[in-house]
Amino acid sequence: MNFDDTPQEAEFRATARKWIDANAPKQYEAELSKSSLGRIRLEKEEIVDVGKAWQKKKAEGGWACLHWPKEYGGRGASPIEKVIWQQEEGVYGKLTQPFQIGEGMCGPTVMAFGSEEHKRHYLPKLASGEHIWCQLFSEPAGGSDVAGLRTRAEKNGDNWIVNGQKIWTSGAHYSDYGLLITRTDPNVPKHKGLTMFFLDMKSKGVEIRPIKQANGMQEFNEVYFTDVVIPDSQRLGAVGDGWNVSLTTLMNERMSIGSRLATGFPEMFEFCSNLMTDDGLAIDDPATRSKLASWAVKASGLKYTSYRAISSLSKGERPGPENSIGKLVSGSMLQDIATYAMDLQGAAGVLTGADEEAVHGQFQQMLLSSPSMRIAGGTDEILRNIIAERVLGLPGDIRVDKDVPFNKIPTKGR
Amino acid sequence: MNFDFSDEQKQMRDEARKFLTEQCPPKAVREVLDGKAPYDKALWKGLAEMGFLGVAIPEEFGGAGAGHLELCVIAEEMGRANAPVPFSSTVYLAAEALLLAGSEAQKQKWLRKIASGEAIGTLALFEGKGNPSPKAIKLQASGGTLTGVKKPVPDGAIADFAVVAARTGSTGRDSDISLFLVDLKTGGVEAKSLTNVDPTRGQAELTFNNAKAEPLGAAGDGWSILTQVLDRAAVLLAFEQVGGSDRALEMGRDYALDRIAFGRPIGSFQAVKHMLADMYVSATLARSNCYYGAWALSTNAAELPEAAAAARISATQAFQHCSKNNIQVHGGMGFTWEFDCHMYYRRANATALTLGSLSYWEDQLIDRMRKKNAA
Numbered sequence: 081m082n083f084d085d086t087p088q089e090a091e092f093r094a095t096a097r098k099w100i101d102a103n104a105p106k107q108y109e110a111e112l113s114k115s116s117l118g119r120i121r122l123e124k125e126e127i128v129d130v131g132k133a134w135q136k137k138k139a140e141g142g143w144a145c146l147h148w149p150k151e152y153g154g155r156g157a158s159p160i161e162k163v164i165w166q167q168e169e170g171v172y173g174k175l176t177q178p179f180q181i182g183e184g185m186c187g188p189t190v191m192a193f194g195s196e197e198h199k200r201h202y203l204p205k206l207a208s209g210e211h212i213w214c215q216l217f218s219e220p221a222g223g224s225d226v227a228g229l230r231t232r233a234e235k236n237g238d239n240w241i242v243n244g245q246k247i248w249t250s251g252a253h254y255s256d257y258g259l260l261i262t263r264t265d266p267n268v269p270k271h272k273g274l275t276m277f278f279l280d281m282k283s284k285g286v287e288i289r290p291i292k293q294a295n296g297m298q299e300f301n302e303v304y305f306t307d308v309v310i311p312d313s314q315r316l317g318a319v320g321d322g323w324n325v326s327l328t329t330l331m332n333e334r335m336s337i338g339s340r341l342a343t344g345f346p347e348m349f350e351f352c353s354n355l356m357t358d359d360g361l362a363i364d365d366p367a368t369r370s371k372l373a374s375w376a377v378k379a380s381g382l383k384y385t386s387y388r389a390i391s392s393l394s395k396g397e398r399p400g401p402e403n404s405i406g407k408l409v410s411g412s413m414l415q416d417i418a419t420y421a422m423d424l425q426g427a428a429g430v431l432t433g434a435d436e437e438a439v440h441g442q443f444q445q446m447l448l449s450s451p452s453m454r455i456a457g458g459t460d461e462i463l464r465n466i467i468a469e470r471v472l473g474l475p476g477d478i479r480v481d482k483d484v485p486f487n488k489i490p491t492k493g494r
Numbered sequence: 495m496n497f498d499f500s501d502e503q504k505q506m507r508d509e510a511r512k513f514l515t516e517q518c519p520p521k522a523v524r525e526v527l528d529g530k531a532p533y534d535k536a537l538w539k540g541l542a543e544m545g546f547l548g549v550a551i552p553e554e555f556g557g558a559g560a561g562h563l564e565l566c567v568i569a570e571e572m573g574r575a576n577a578p579v580p581f582s583s584t585v586y587l588a589a590e591a592l593l594l595a596g597s598e599a600q601k602q603k604w605l606r607k608i609a610s611g612e613a614i615g616t617l618a619l620f621e622g623k624g625n626p627s628p629k630a631i632k633l634q635a636s637g638g639t640l641t642g643v644k645k646p647v648p649d650g651a652i653a654d655f656a657v658v659a660a661r662t663g664s665t666g667r668d669s670d671i672s673l674f675l676v677d678l679k680t681g682g683v684e685a686k687s688l689t690n691v692d693p694t695r696g697q698a699e700l701t702f703n704n705a706k707a708e709p710l711g712a713a714g715d716g717w718s719i720l721t722q723v724l725d726r727a728a729v730l731l732a733f734e735q736v737g738g739s740d741r742a743l744e745m746g747r748d749y750a751l752d753r754i755a756f757g758r759p760i761g762s763f764q765a766v767k768h769m770l771a772d773m774y775v776s777a778t779l780a781r782s783n784c785y786y787g788a789w790a791l792s793t794n795a796a797e798l799p800e801a802a803a804a805a806r807i808s809a810t811q812a813f814q815h816c817s818k819n820n821i822q823v824h825g826g827m828g829f830t831w832e833f834d835c836h837m838y839y840r841r842a843n844a845t846a847l848t849l850g851s852l853s854y855w856e857d858q859l860i861d862r863m864r865k866k867n868a869a
């Protein structure tokens with residue numbers, strides 16, 4: 081048992097470190113290190129512009145999407161090399177946020193189901209950040225129940241005509257392409273009538289409306305489709321096989337080993353170590369200590385759980401299911417920590433202004449943003465189902481709509 | 495990075511599991527639970543023959559000379575089997591104290607006897623309510639004898655020798671405390687068995703009346719040695735707790751698959767599934783914290799105090815959580831004497847206190863993290 085690199089890993093790490101040291105946009109280092117909670121924003125520049133420049137540089141140096149094959153813009157690196165790269169990229173990894181859905185979900189789906197011509201045409205530009213991709217799955221009527229989606233695609237000669245609405249689309253407003261799942265046959269049970277496409281987000285009939293979120297920010301969008309034309313050549317997988325194609329996409333989403341999820345714990349420990357209350361330092365209070373200790377072991381437990389997964393990758397094995405606990409643990413932890421940090425501030429805890437106290441309203445922002453952490457990318461409840469069914473082997477839910485033609489499924493509760 | 499046990503260590507875990515499945519079925523645990531025997535003597539002998547009692551004891555003292563990672567995997571299996579033997583008091587506490595502070599002669603005598611299964615050892619630290627603290631130690635040492643009362647002492651009624659924490663000064667400093675080694679079979683010590691929530695591991699009151707004692711480690715070093723012993727035992731006991739957590743989770747899962755209610759397995763109801771998923775989360779976090787503790791223990795790393803406290807807290811929480819919800823999944827049957835659920839519930843809540851309570855370790859963890867941050 082050790083934390084050491086193998087000789088090859090050490091050599092790879094040294095090469096990566098050297099390149100990053102010579103090429104990283106160091107002028108943003110301080111700003112990026114500070115923004116650990118919630119979304120990343122830069123004072124004077126758009127994160128997408130700075131991100132694109134960094135991604136381009138990485139692609140030129142052979143460090144973009146490095147686990148992809150070389151002919152599609154990658155480096156042909158092993159999974160463990162990708163993890164080492166992420167560790168070395170450190171705070172600059174935050175600049176890759178606009179490309180994560182493309183790299184993690186859309187790219188792998190095109191790689192698995194696209195034609196060779198498509199792969200050679202689209203993937204290198206996705207890898208270099210020239211084109212940004214988004215994922216158009218969720219709908220107002222289909223969140224956790226993705227297969228309940230209603231956006232229609234109807235065949236018209238060599239084209240498909242798409243009508244409907246998607247929601248929760250991160251980055252739709254700056255994306256060039258989108259991965260779109262549609263219903264092509266409403267007369268069969270819901271999982272069987274779906275088909276996957278990709279499309280140019282500048283196509284006629286695509287309308288993007290930002291969503292103002294509960295925390296006041298705008299990161300997601302609604303995307304409306306009105307008679308949008310998609311050539312049949314942009315179909316991924318067979319007609320009616322969209323559900324299977326989407327499983328590839330979602331599986332890749334969950335393979336994000338090594339990407340650190342924020343728990344809020346380091347900030348909370350620092351805060352309690354410095355906050356003077358009427359009874360002394362917050363960290364000297366037994367009730368606070370007890371909470372801090374419980375959060376500390378959750379944070380360290382997540383860290384070492386990811387180390388276990390990395391060790392499996394290092395040995396060339398597939399990591400076990402234990403990594404599936406990450407978001408479930410960190411999401412509610414962020415929320416609990418924010419609530420308690422504000423409690424410690426007493427009445428002044430309501431204030432969100434940047435000048436308040438030394439913590440610049442970071443816990444207030446965390447409180448308002450944290451509900452989304454428990455919903456986006458699989459709700460806590462869906463994640464528990466996944467653990468229960470795939471890890472513990474418990475039976476799936478009884479699905480009353482499984483064998484019913486889609487257009488016969490009730491659409492109203494009462 | 496290789497943050498995992500080696501293939502040889504995993505093989506040893508498999509061997510221990512096989513041995514304990516055969517030699518320590520729930521029926522054997524119940525013999526002790528029902529008071530028919532103070533511990534499972536046959537199992538104890540078998541553990542000695544397998545080399546498990548001395549796995550971390552060097553060969554020169556009669557052990558297998560493997561190491562602490564090997565001991566961790568065996569500890570996990572002991573917890574999984576709920577083994578009714580004085581393993582934790584003898585191996586994690588007494589043997590570790592001897593390894594850390596014993597003289598050559600003491601090690602030759604007692605470690606050899608531990609490894610061969612001839613001697614049961616324990617640590618006599620507590621004197622009534624409260625957590626580990628030098629202030630709480632009143633038992634007096636003078637002229638090579640000890641006088642005072644220790645309770646609870648784990649496995650004290652069946653132990654052959656004890657490492658005893660005694661007061662040798664009154665300056666109010668940690669150096670007032672020294673450790674002694676007492677042969678409990680030579681007179682001067684009266685042992686009284688105490689009832690406790692987990693009868694499968696006994697607790698006792700030991701009354702020392704001018705009992706002959708020899709120093710263990712230098713005079714005044716007692717508290718510093720004890721702190722290290724407790725940290726090492728915390729990691730090892732945490733592995734037992736992780737083994738117990740996993741077993742309780744499996745019992746709950748299996749029952750949820752078998753039991754039909756409202757026309758379907760109860761494991762298909764989300765209320766039950768989610769409870770089991772949360773148990774898996776706790777057990778996984780605890781296991782990962784324990785791995786870090788194992789690494790720190792086996793390499794004697796500077797991180798051991800923090801790692802041990804984290805492993806202890808995480809594993810205590812996980813075992814309490816899993817054993818409690820295992821009963822809940824079983825419903826009424828889980829509350830019967832006949833079902834095994836309560837044996838894990840008892841063990842979980844007893845081990846939660848053995849080395850000091852959860853809140854004591856939470857306090858320790860925060861202290862240690864602050865020290866590290868300040869350094």
